[in-house]
Amino acid sequence: METTHRVFVGDSRELSQVADGSVELVVTSPPYPMIEMWDDLFAELDPAISDALASGNGRRAFDAMHAQLEYVWDELERVLVDGGIACINVGDATRSVDGSFRVYPNHARILEAFEQRGFEPLPDILWRKPANSVAKFMGSGMIPPNAYVTLEHEYVLVFRNGGTSREFEPRADRRYEAAYFWEERNRWFSDVWTDVVGELQTINEGDEELRERSAAYPLEIPYRLLCMYSTYGDTVLDPFWGTGTTTLAAMCAGRHSIGSELENAFVEVFDERVEDVPALSQSVGRSRLERHRAFVERRREAGKPISYDAEYYETPVVTKMEREIKLRKARTVDRIEDGYRVEHAPLAGD
Numbered sequence: 001m002e003t004t005h006r007v008f009v010g011d012s013r014e015l016s017q018v019a020d021g022s023v024e025l026v027v028t029s030p031p032y033p034m035i036e037m038w039d040d041l042f043a044e045l046d047p048a049i050s051d052a053l054a055s056g057n058g059r060r061a062f063d064a065m066h067a068q069l070e071y072v073w074d075e076l077e078r079v080l081v082d083g084g085i086a087c088i089n090v091g092d093a094t095r096s097v098d099g100s101f102r103v104y105p106n107h108a109r110i111l112e113a114f115e116q117r118g119f120e121p122l123p124d125i126l127w128r129k130p131a132n133s134v135a136k137f138m139g140s141g142m143i144p145p146n147a148y149v150t151l152e153h154e155y156v157l158v159f160r161n162g163g164t165s166r167e168f169e170p171r172a173d174r175r176y177e178a179a180y181f182w183e184e185r186n187r188w189f190s191d192v193w194t195d196v197v198g199e200l201q202t203i204n205e206g207d208e209e210l211r212e213r214s215a216a217y218p219l220e221i222p223y224r225l226l227c228m229y230s231t232y233g234d235t236v237l238d239p240f241w242g243t244g245t246t247t248l249a250a251m252c253a254g255r256h257s258i259g260s261e262l263e264n265a266f267v268e269v270f271d272e273r274v275e276d277v278p279a280l281s282q283s284v285g286r287s288r289l290e291r292h293r294a295f296v297e298r299r300r301e302a303g304k305p306i307s308y309d310a311e312y313y314e315t316p317v318v319t320k321m322e323r324e325i326k327l328r329k330a331r332t333v334d335r336i337e338d339g340y341r342v343e344h345a346p347l348a349g350d
Contacts, residue, residue, distance in 0.1 A: 001232070001233075001254065001328070001343070001344040001345075002341060002342065002343050002344070003233075003250070003251070003254060003255060003256045003257075003341075003342045003344065004256055004336070004339060004340070004341055004342075005247050005250060005251060005256065005257045005258075005259075005339045005340040005341075005342065006257070006258050006259070006338050006339040007241065007244070007247070007258075007259040007260075007261065007267055007270070007338065007339045008258070008259070008260050008261070008338070009260075009261055009262070009263075009264045009267060010260060010261075010262070011260075011262065012072045012075065012239035012240065012260045012262075013045075013068070013071035013072055013075065014071075014075065015075045015078075015079060015237075015239065015260060017258075017260075018075075018079045018237065018258055018260075019079070020078055020079060021078075021079065021080070021081050021082070022079055022081075022235060023079045023080050023081065023084060023235050023236070023237045023258065024080075024081055024084050024085075024166070024230055024231075024234035024235055024236070025084060025085050025086075025087070025225075025226065025229050025230040025234055025235070025236040025237070025255075026076055026080065026084070026085070026086040026087065026088075026236070026237045026238070026239070027087045027089075027222045027225045027226065027236055027237075027238060027246050027249075028087070028088060028089070028237075028238045028239055028240045028246065029088075029089035029090065029217050029240060029242070030069055030072070030088065030090060030239075030240045031240065032090060032091055032092075032093055032106055033061075033062055033065035033066055033069070033093065033104065033106055033109075034058065034061065034062050034065065034093035034095050034104040034106070035091075035093045035095075036095070038065075039053065041262075042064075042065045042068060045068045046064055046065075046067070046068055048064055049061050049064045049065060052064060053097065055098075056097055056098025056099075057097075057098075058095065058097030058098070058100070058102070058104070061097070062104050062109075066106075066109050066110075066113065069110070069113070070113050072239050072240075073110075073113050073114060073117060074117070075239070076161075076237075076239070077117045077118070077119070077161065079237065080161040081161070081166065082161060082162040082164065082166070083160060083161065083162055083164055083165045083166035083167070084160070084161045084166070085122075085158065085159065085160055085161070085229040085230075086114070086119065086158070086159045086160075086161065087156055087157070087158050087159075087225045087229065088110055088114075088155075088156070088157045088159070089154060089155070089156050089157075089217065089221060090106050090107055090110055090154065090155055090157065091106065091107075091129065091151065091153075091154040091155065092104060092105050092106050092107060092151055093106060094148070094151060101148065103151075107124075107155040107157060110157055111157060114157070114159045118161075118162065119159035119160060119161055119162075120159060120160045120162075120163065121157070121158070121159055122158040122159065122160055123158065123191055124155050124156060124157050124158055124191065125155070125156040125158070125190075125191055125192070125193055126153045126154070126155060126156075126191065126192045126193070127153065127154055127156065127192075127193040127196045127221065128152055128153055128193075128194065128196070129152060129153065129154050156221065156225065158229075168231075172231070173324075174231045174232040174233050175231045176321065176324040176325075177232060177324055177325065177326040178227070178230075178231045178232045178254075178325075179321050179322050179324065179325045180227055180228070180322075180325075181288070181292045181295070181317065181318075181322055181325070182317065182318035182319055182322060183291075183292065183295045183318075184227075184288070184292075188224050188227070188228055189228070196218060196220050196221060196224075217242070217243075217245050218245075219245055219248060219249055219252075222238075222245055222246040222248075222249035222250075223249040223252060223253060223284065225249075226249055226250060226253045226255055227253060230253075230255055232254045232255070232328070233254070233255070233256070234255050234256065235255065235256040235257065235258060236250050236255050236256070236257050236258070237257070237258045237259075237260075238257070238258070238259045238260070239259075239260045240260075240261075241259035241260055241261035241266065242261065242266060243266060243269065243270065243273075244259060244266065244267075244270040244273065246259065247259050247270070247340075248273065248274075248277065248280070251274070251277045251281065251330050251333065251340070251342050252277065252280060252281040252284045252285075252328075252329075252330065253328070254328035254344050271335075274333050274340060275333075277330045277333050277342070278329070278330045278331060278332065278333065280330075281328070281329045281330040282329045282330075282347070285327040285328070285329050285347040286347070288327060289313065289315070289327065289347070289349065292315060292317075293315055296315060296316055306318055308320060308322065308323050309323065310322065310323055310324075310325060310349075311323050311324055312324075312325065312326045312346065312349060313325070313349035314349055315349075326346050326347075327346070327347040328344045328345070328346065328347060329344065329345055329346075329347045330342045330343070330344055331343045331344060331345045
């Protein structure tokens with residue numbers, strides 16, 4: 001099995017390299033409006049944004065920033081298949097503009113924008129991001145009433161394109177082999193992920209500009225979302241590619257990927273990361289198997305029966321749908337003209 005992973009340097013407001021209806025899943029984390037580190041980027045897209053900030057009109061700046069993101073949402077509607085899923089990782093922003101402190105609800109604005117385009121919102125996910133300070137409050141400290149809670153969570157907003165789910169041929173191998181374990185389903189499909197935390201980016205020392213324009217986006221998030229909302233051989237798109245974490249997850253999960261990124265320097269840095277993909281994919285797959293076997297042992301100790309056996313691994317499974325699970329690992333990664341080619345092999349069960 002082979003997958004291809006294409007990366008384009010360009011503006012995601014016009015994804016001309018991506019054909020209509022050619023993507024099954026979008027997993028991305030856009031720049032967050034009204035987070036100060038993204039001001040310059042948004043101002044480059046629309047100079048009126050810097051004018052609004054300079055004049056102290058935070059609401060106008062917020063609206064103008066989201067107006068730029070909506071060009072990308074238009075493209076996602078075009079490239080996603082009917083029933084395709086879009087997962088948007090985003091956080092709200094708190095900021096003082098012209099002496100007034102308030103929250104800017106990015107997640108609510110994006111939810112509205114996708115609904116206007118005919119997407120159906122599905123239940124979203126909350127996960128905890130790393131705090132930027134040891135302080136757990138903002139404002140007047142220990143004296144009421146003018147303190148504010150610290151935002152320490154982000155949203156994964158989930159949308160379905162169109163009104164119906166995707167259809168597959170009966171007993172499609174690529175679906176059943178891509179199944180997840182019963183206990184993974186219970187953990188992954190919870191609306192609050194307490195076992196995933198953010199991570200600080202490990203961009204090389206000296207690349208401060210890249211560090212400032214990247215986000216704390218742990219591999220576990222796109223990897224889970226790919227397993228939850230796509231099958232083997234599907235194509236996942238990340239229009240805000242950044243350090244390429246979604247592509248890494250796709251390489252580990254046996255999905256094709258497309259990334260679009262404004263900064264060529266990020267693509268150059270990514271070349272160093274792909275060297276670790278075979279070992280990383282092996283580690284990810286082995287961890288899933290080991291966690292499942294530990295779950296089986298706990299279930300046995302509790303006296304709960306397990307009725308079925310996995311076909312490719314020496315382990316019991318809880319449901320019939322898990323029997324054909326066949327985890328993948330990346331055997332080789334080769335550079336091609338506009339990205340990478342990955343050869344995958346089944347993960348051994350010993």
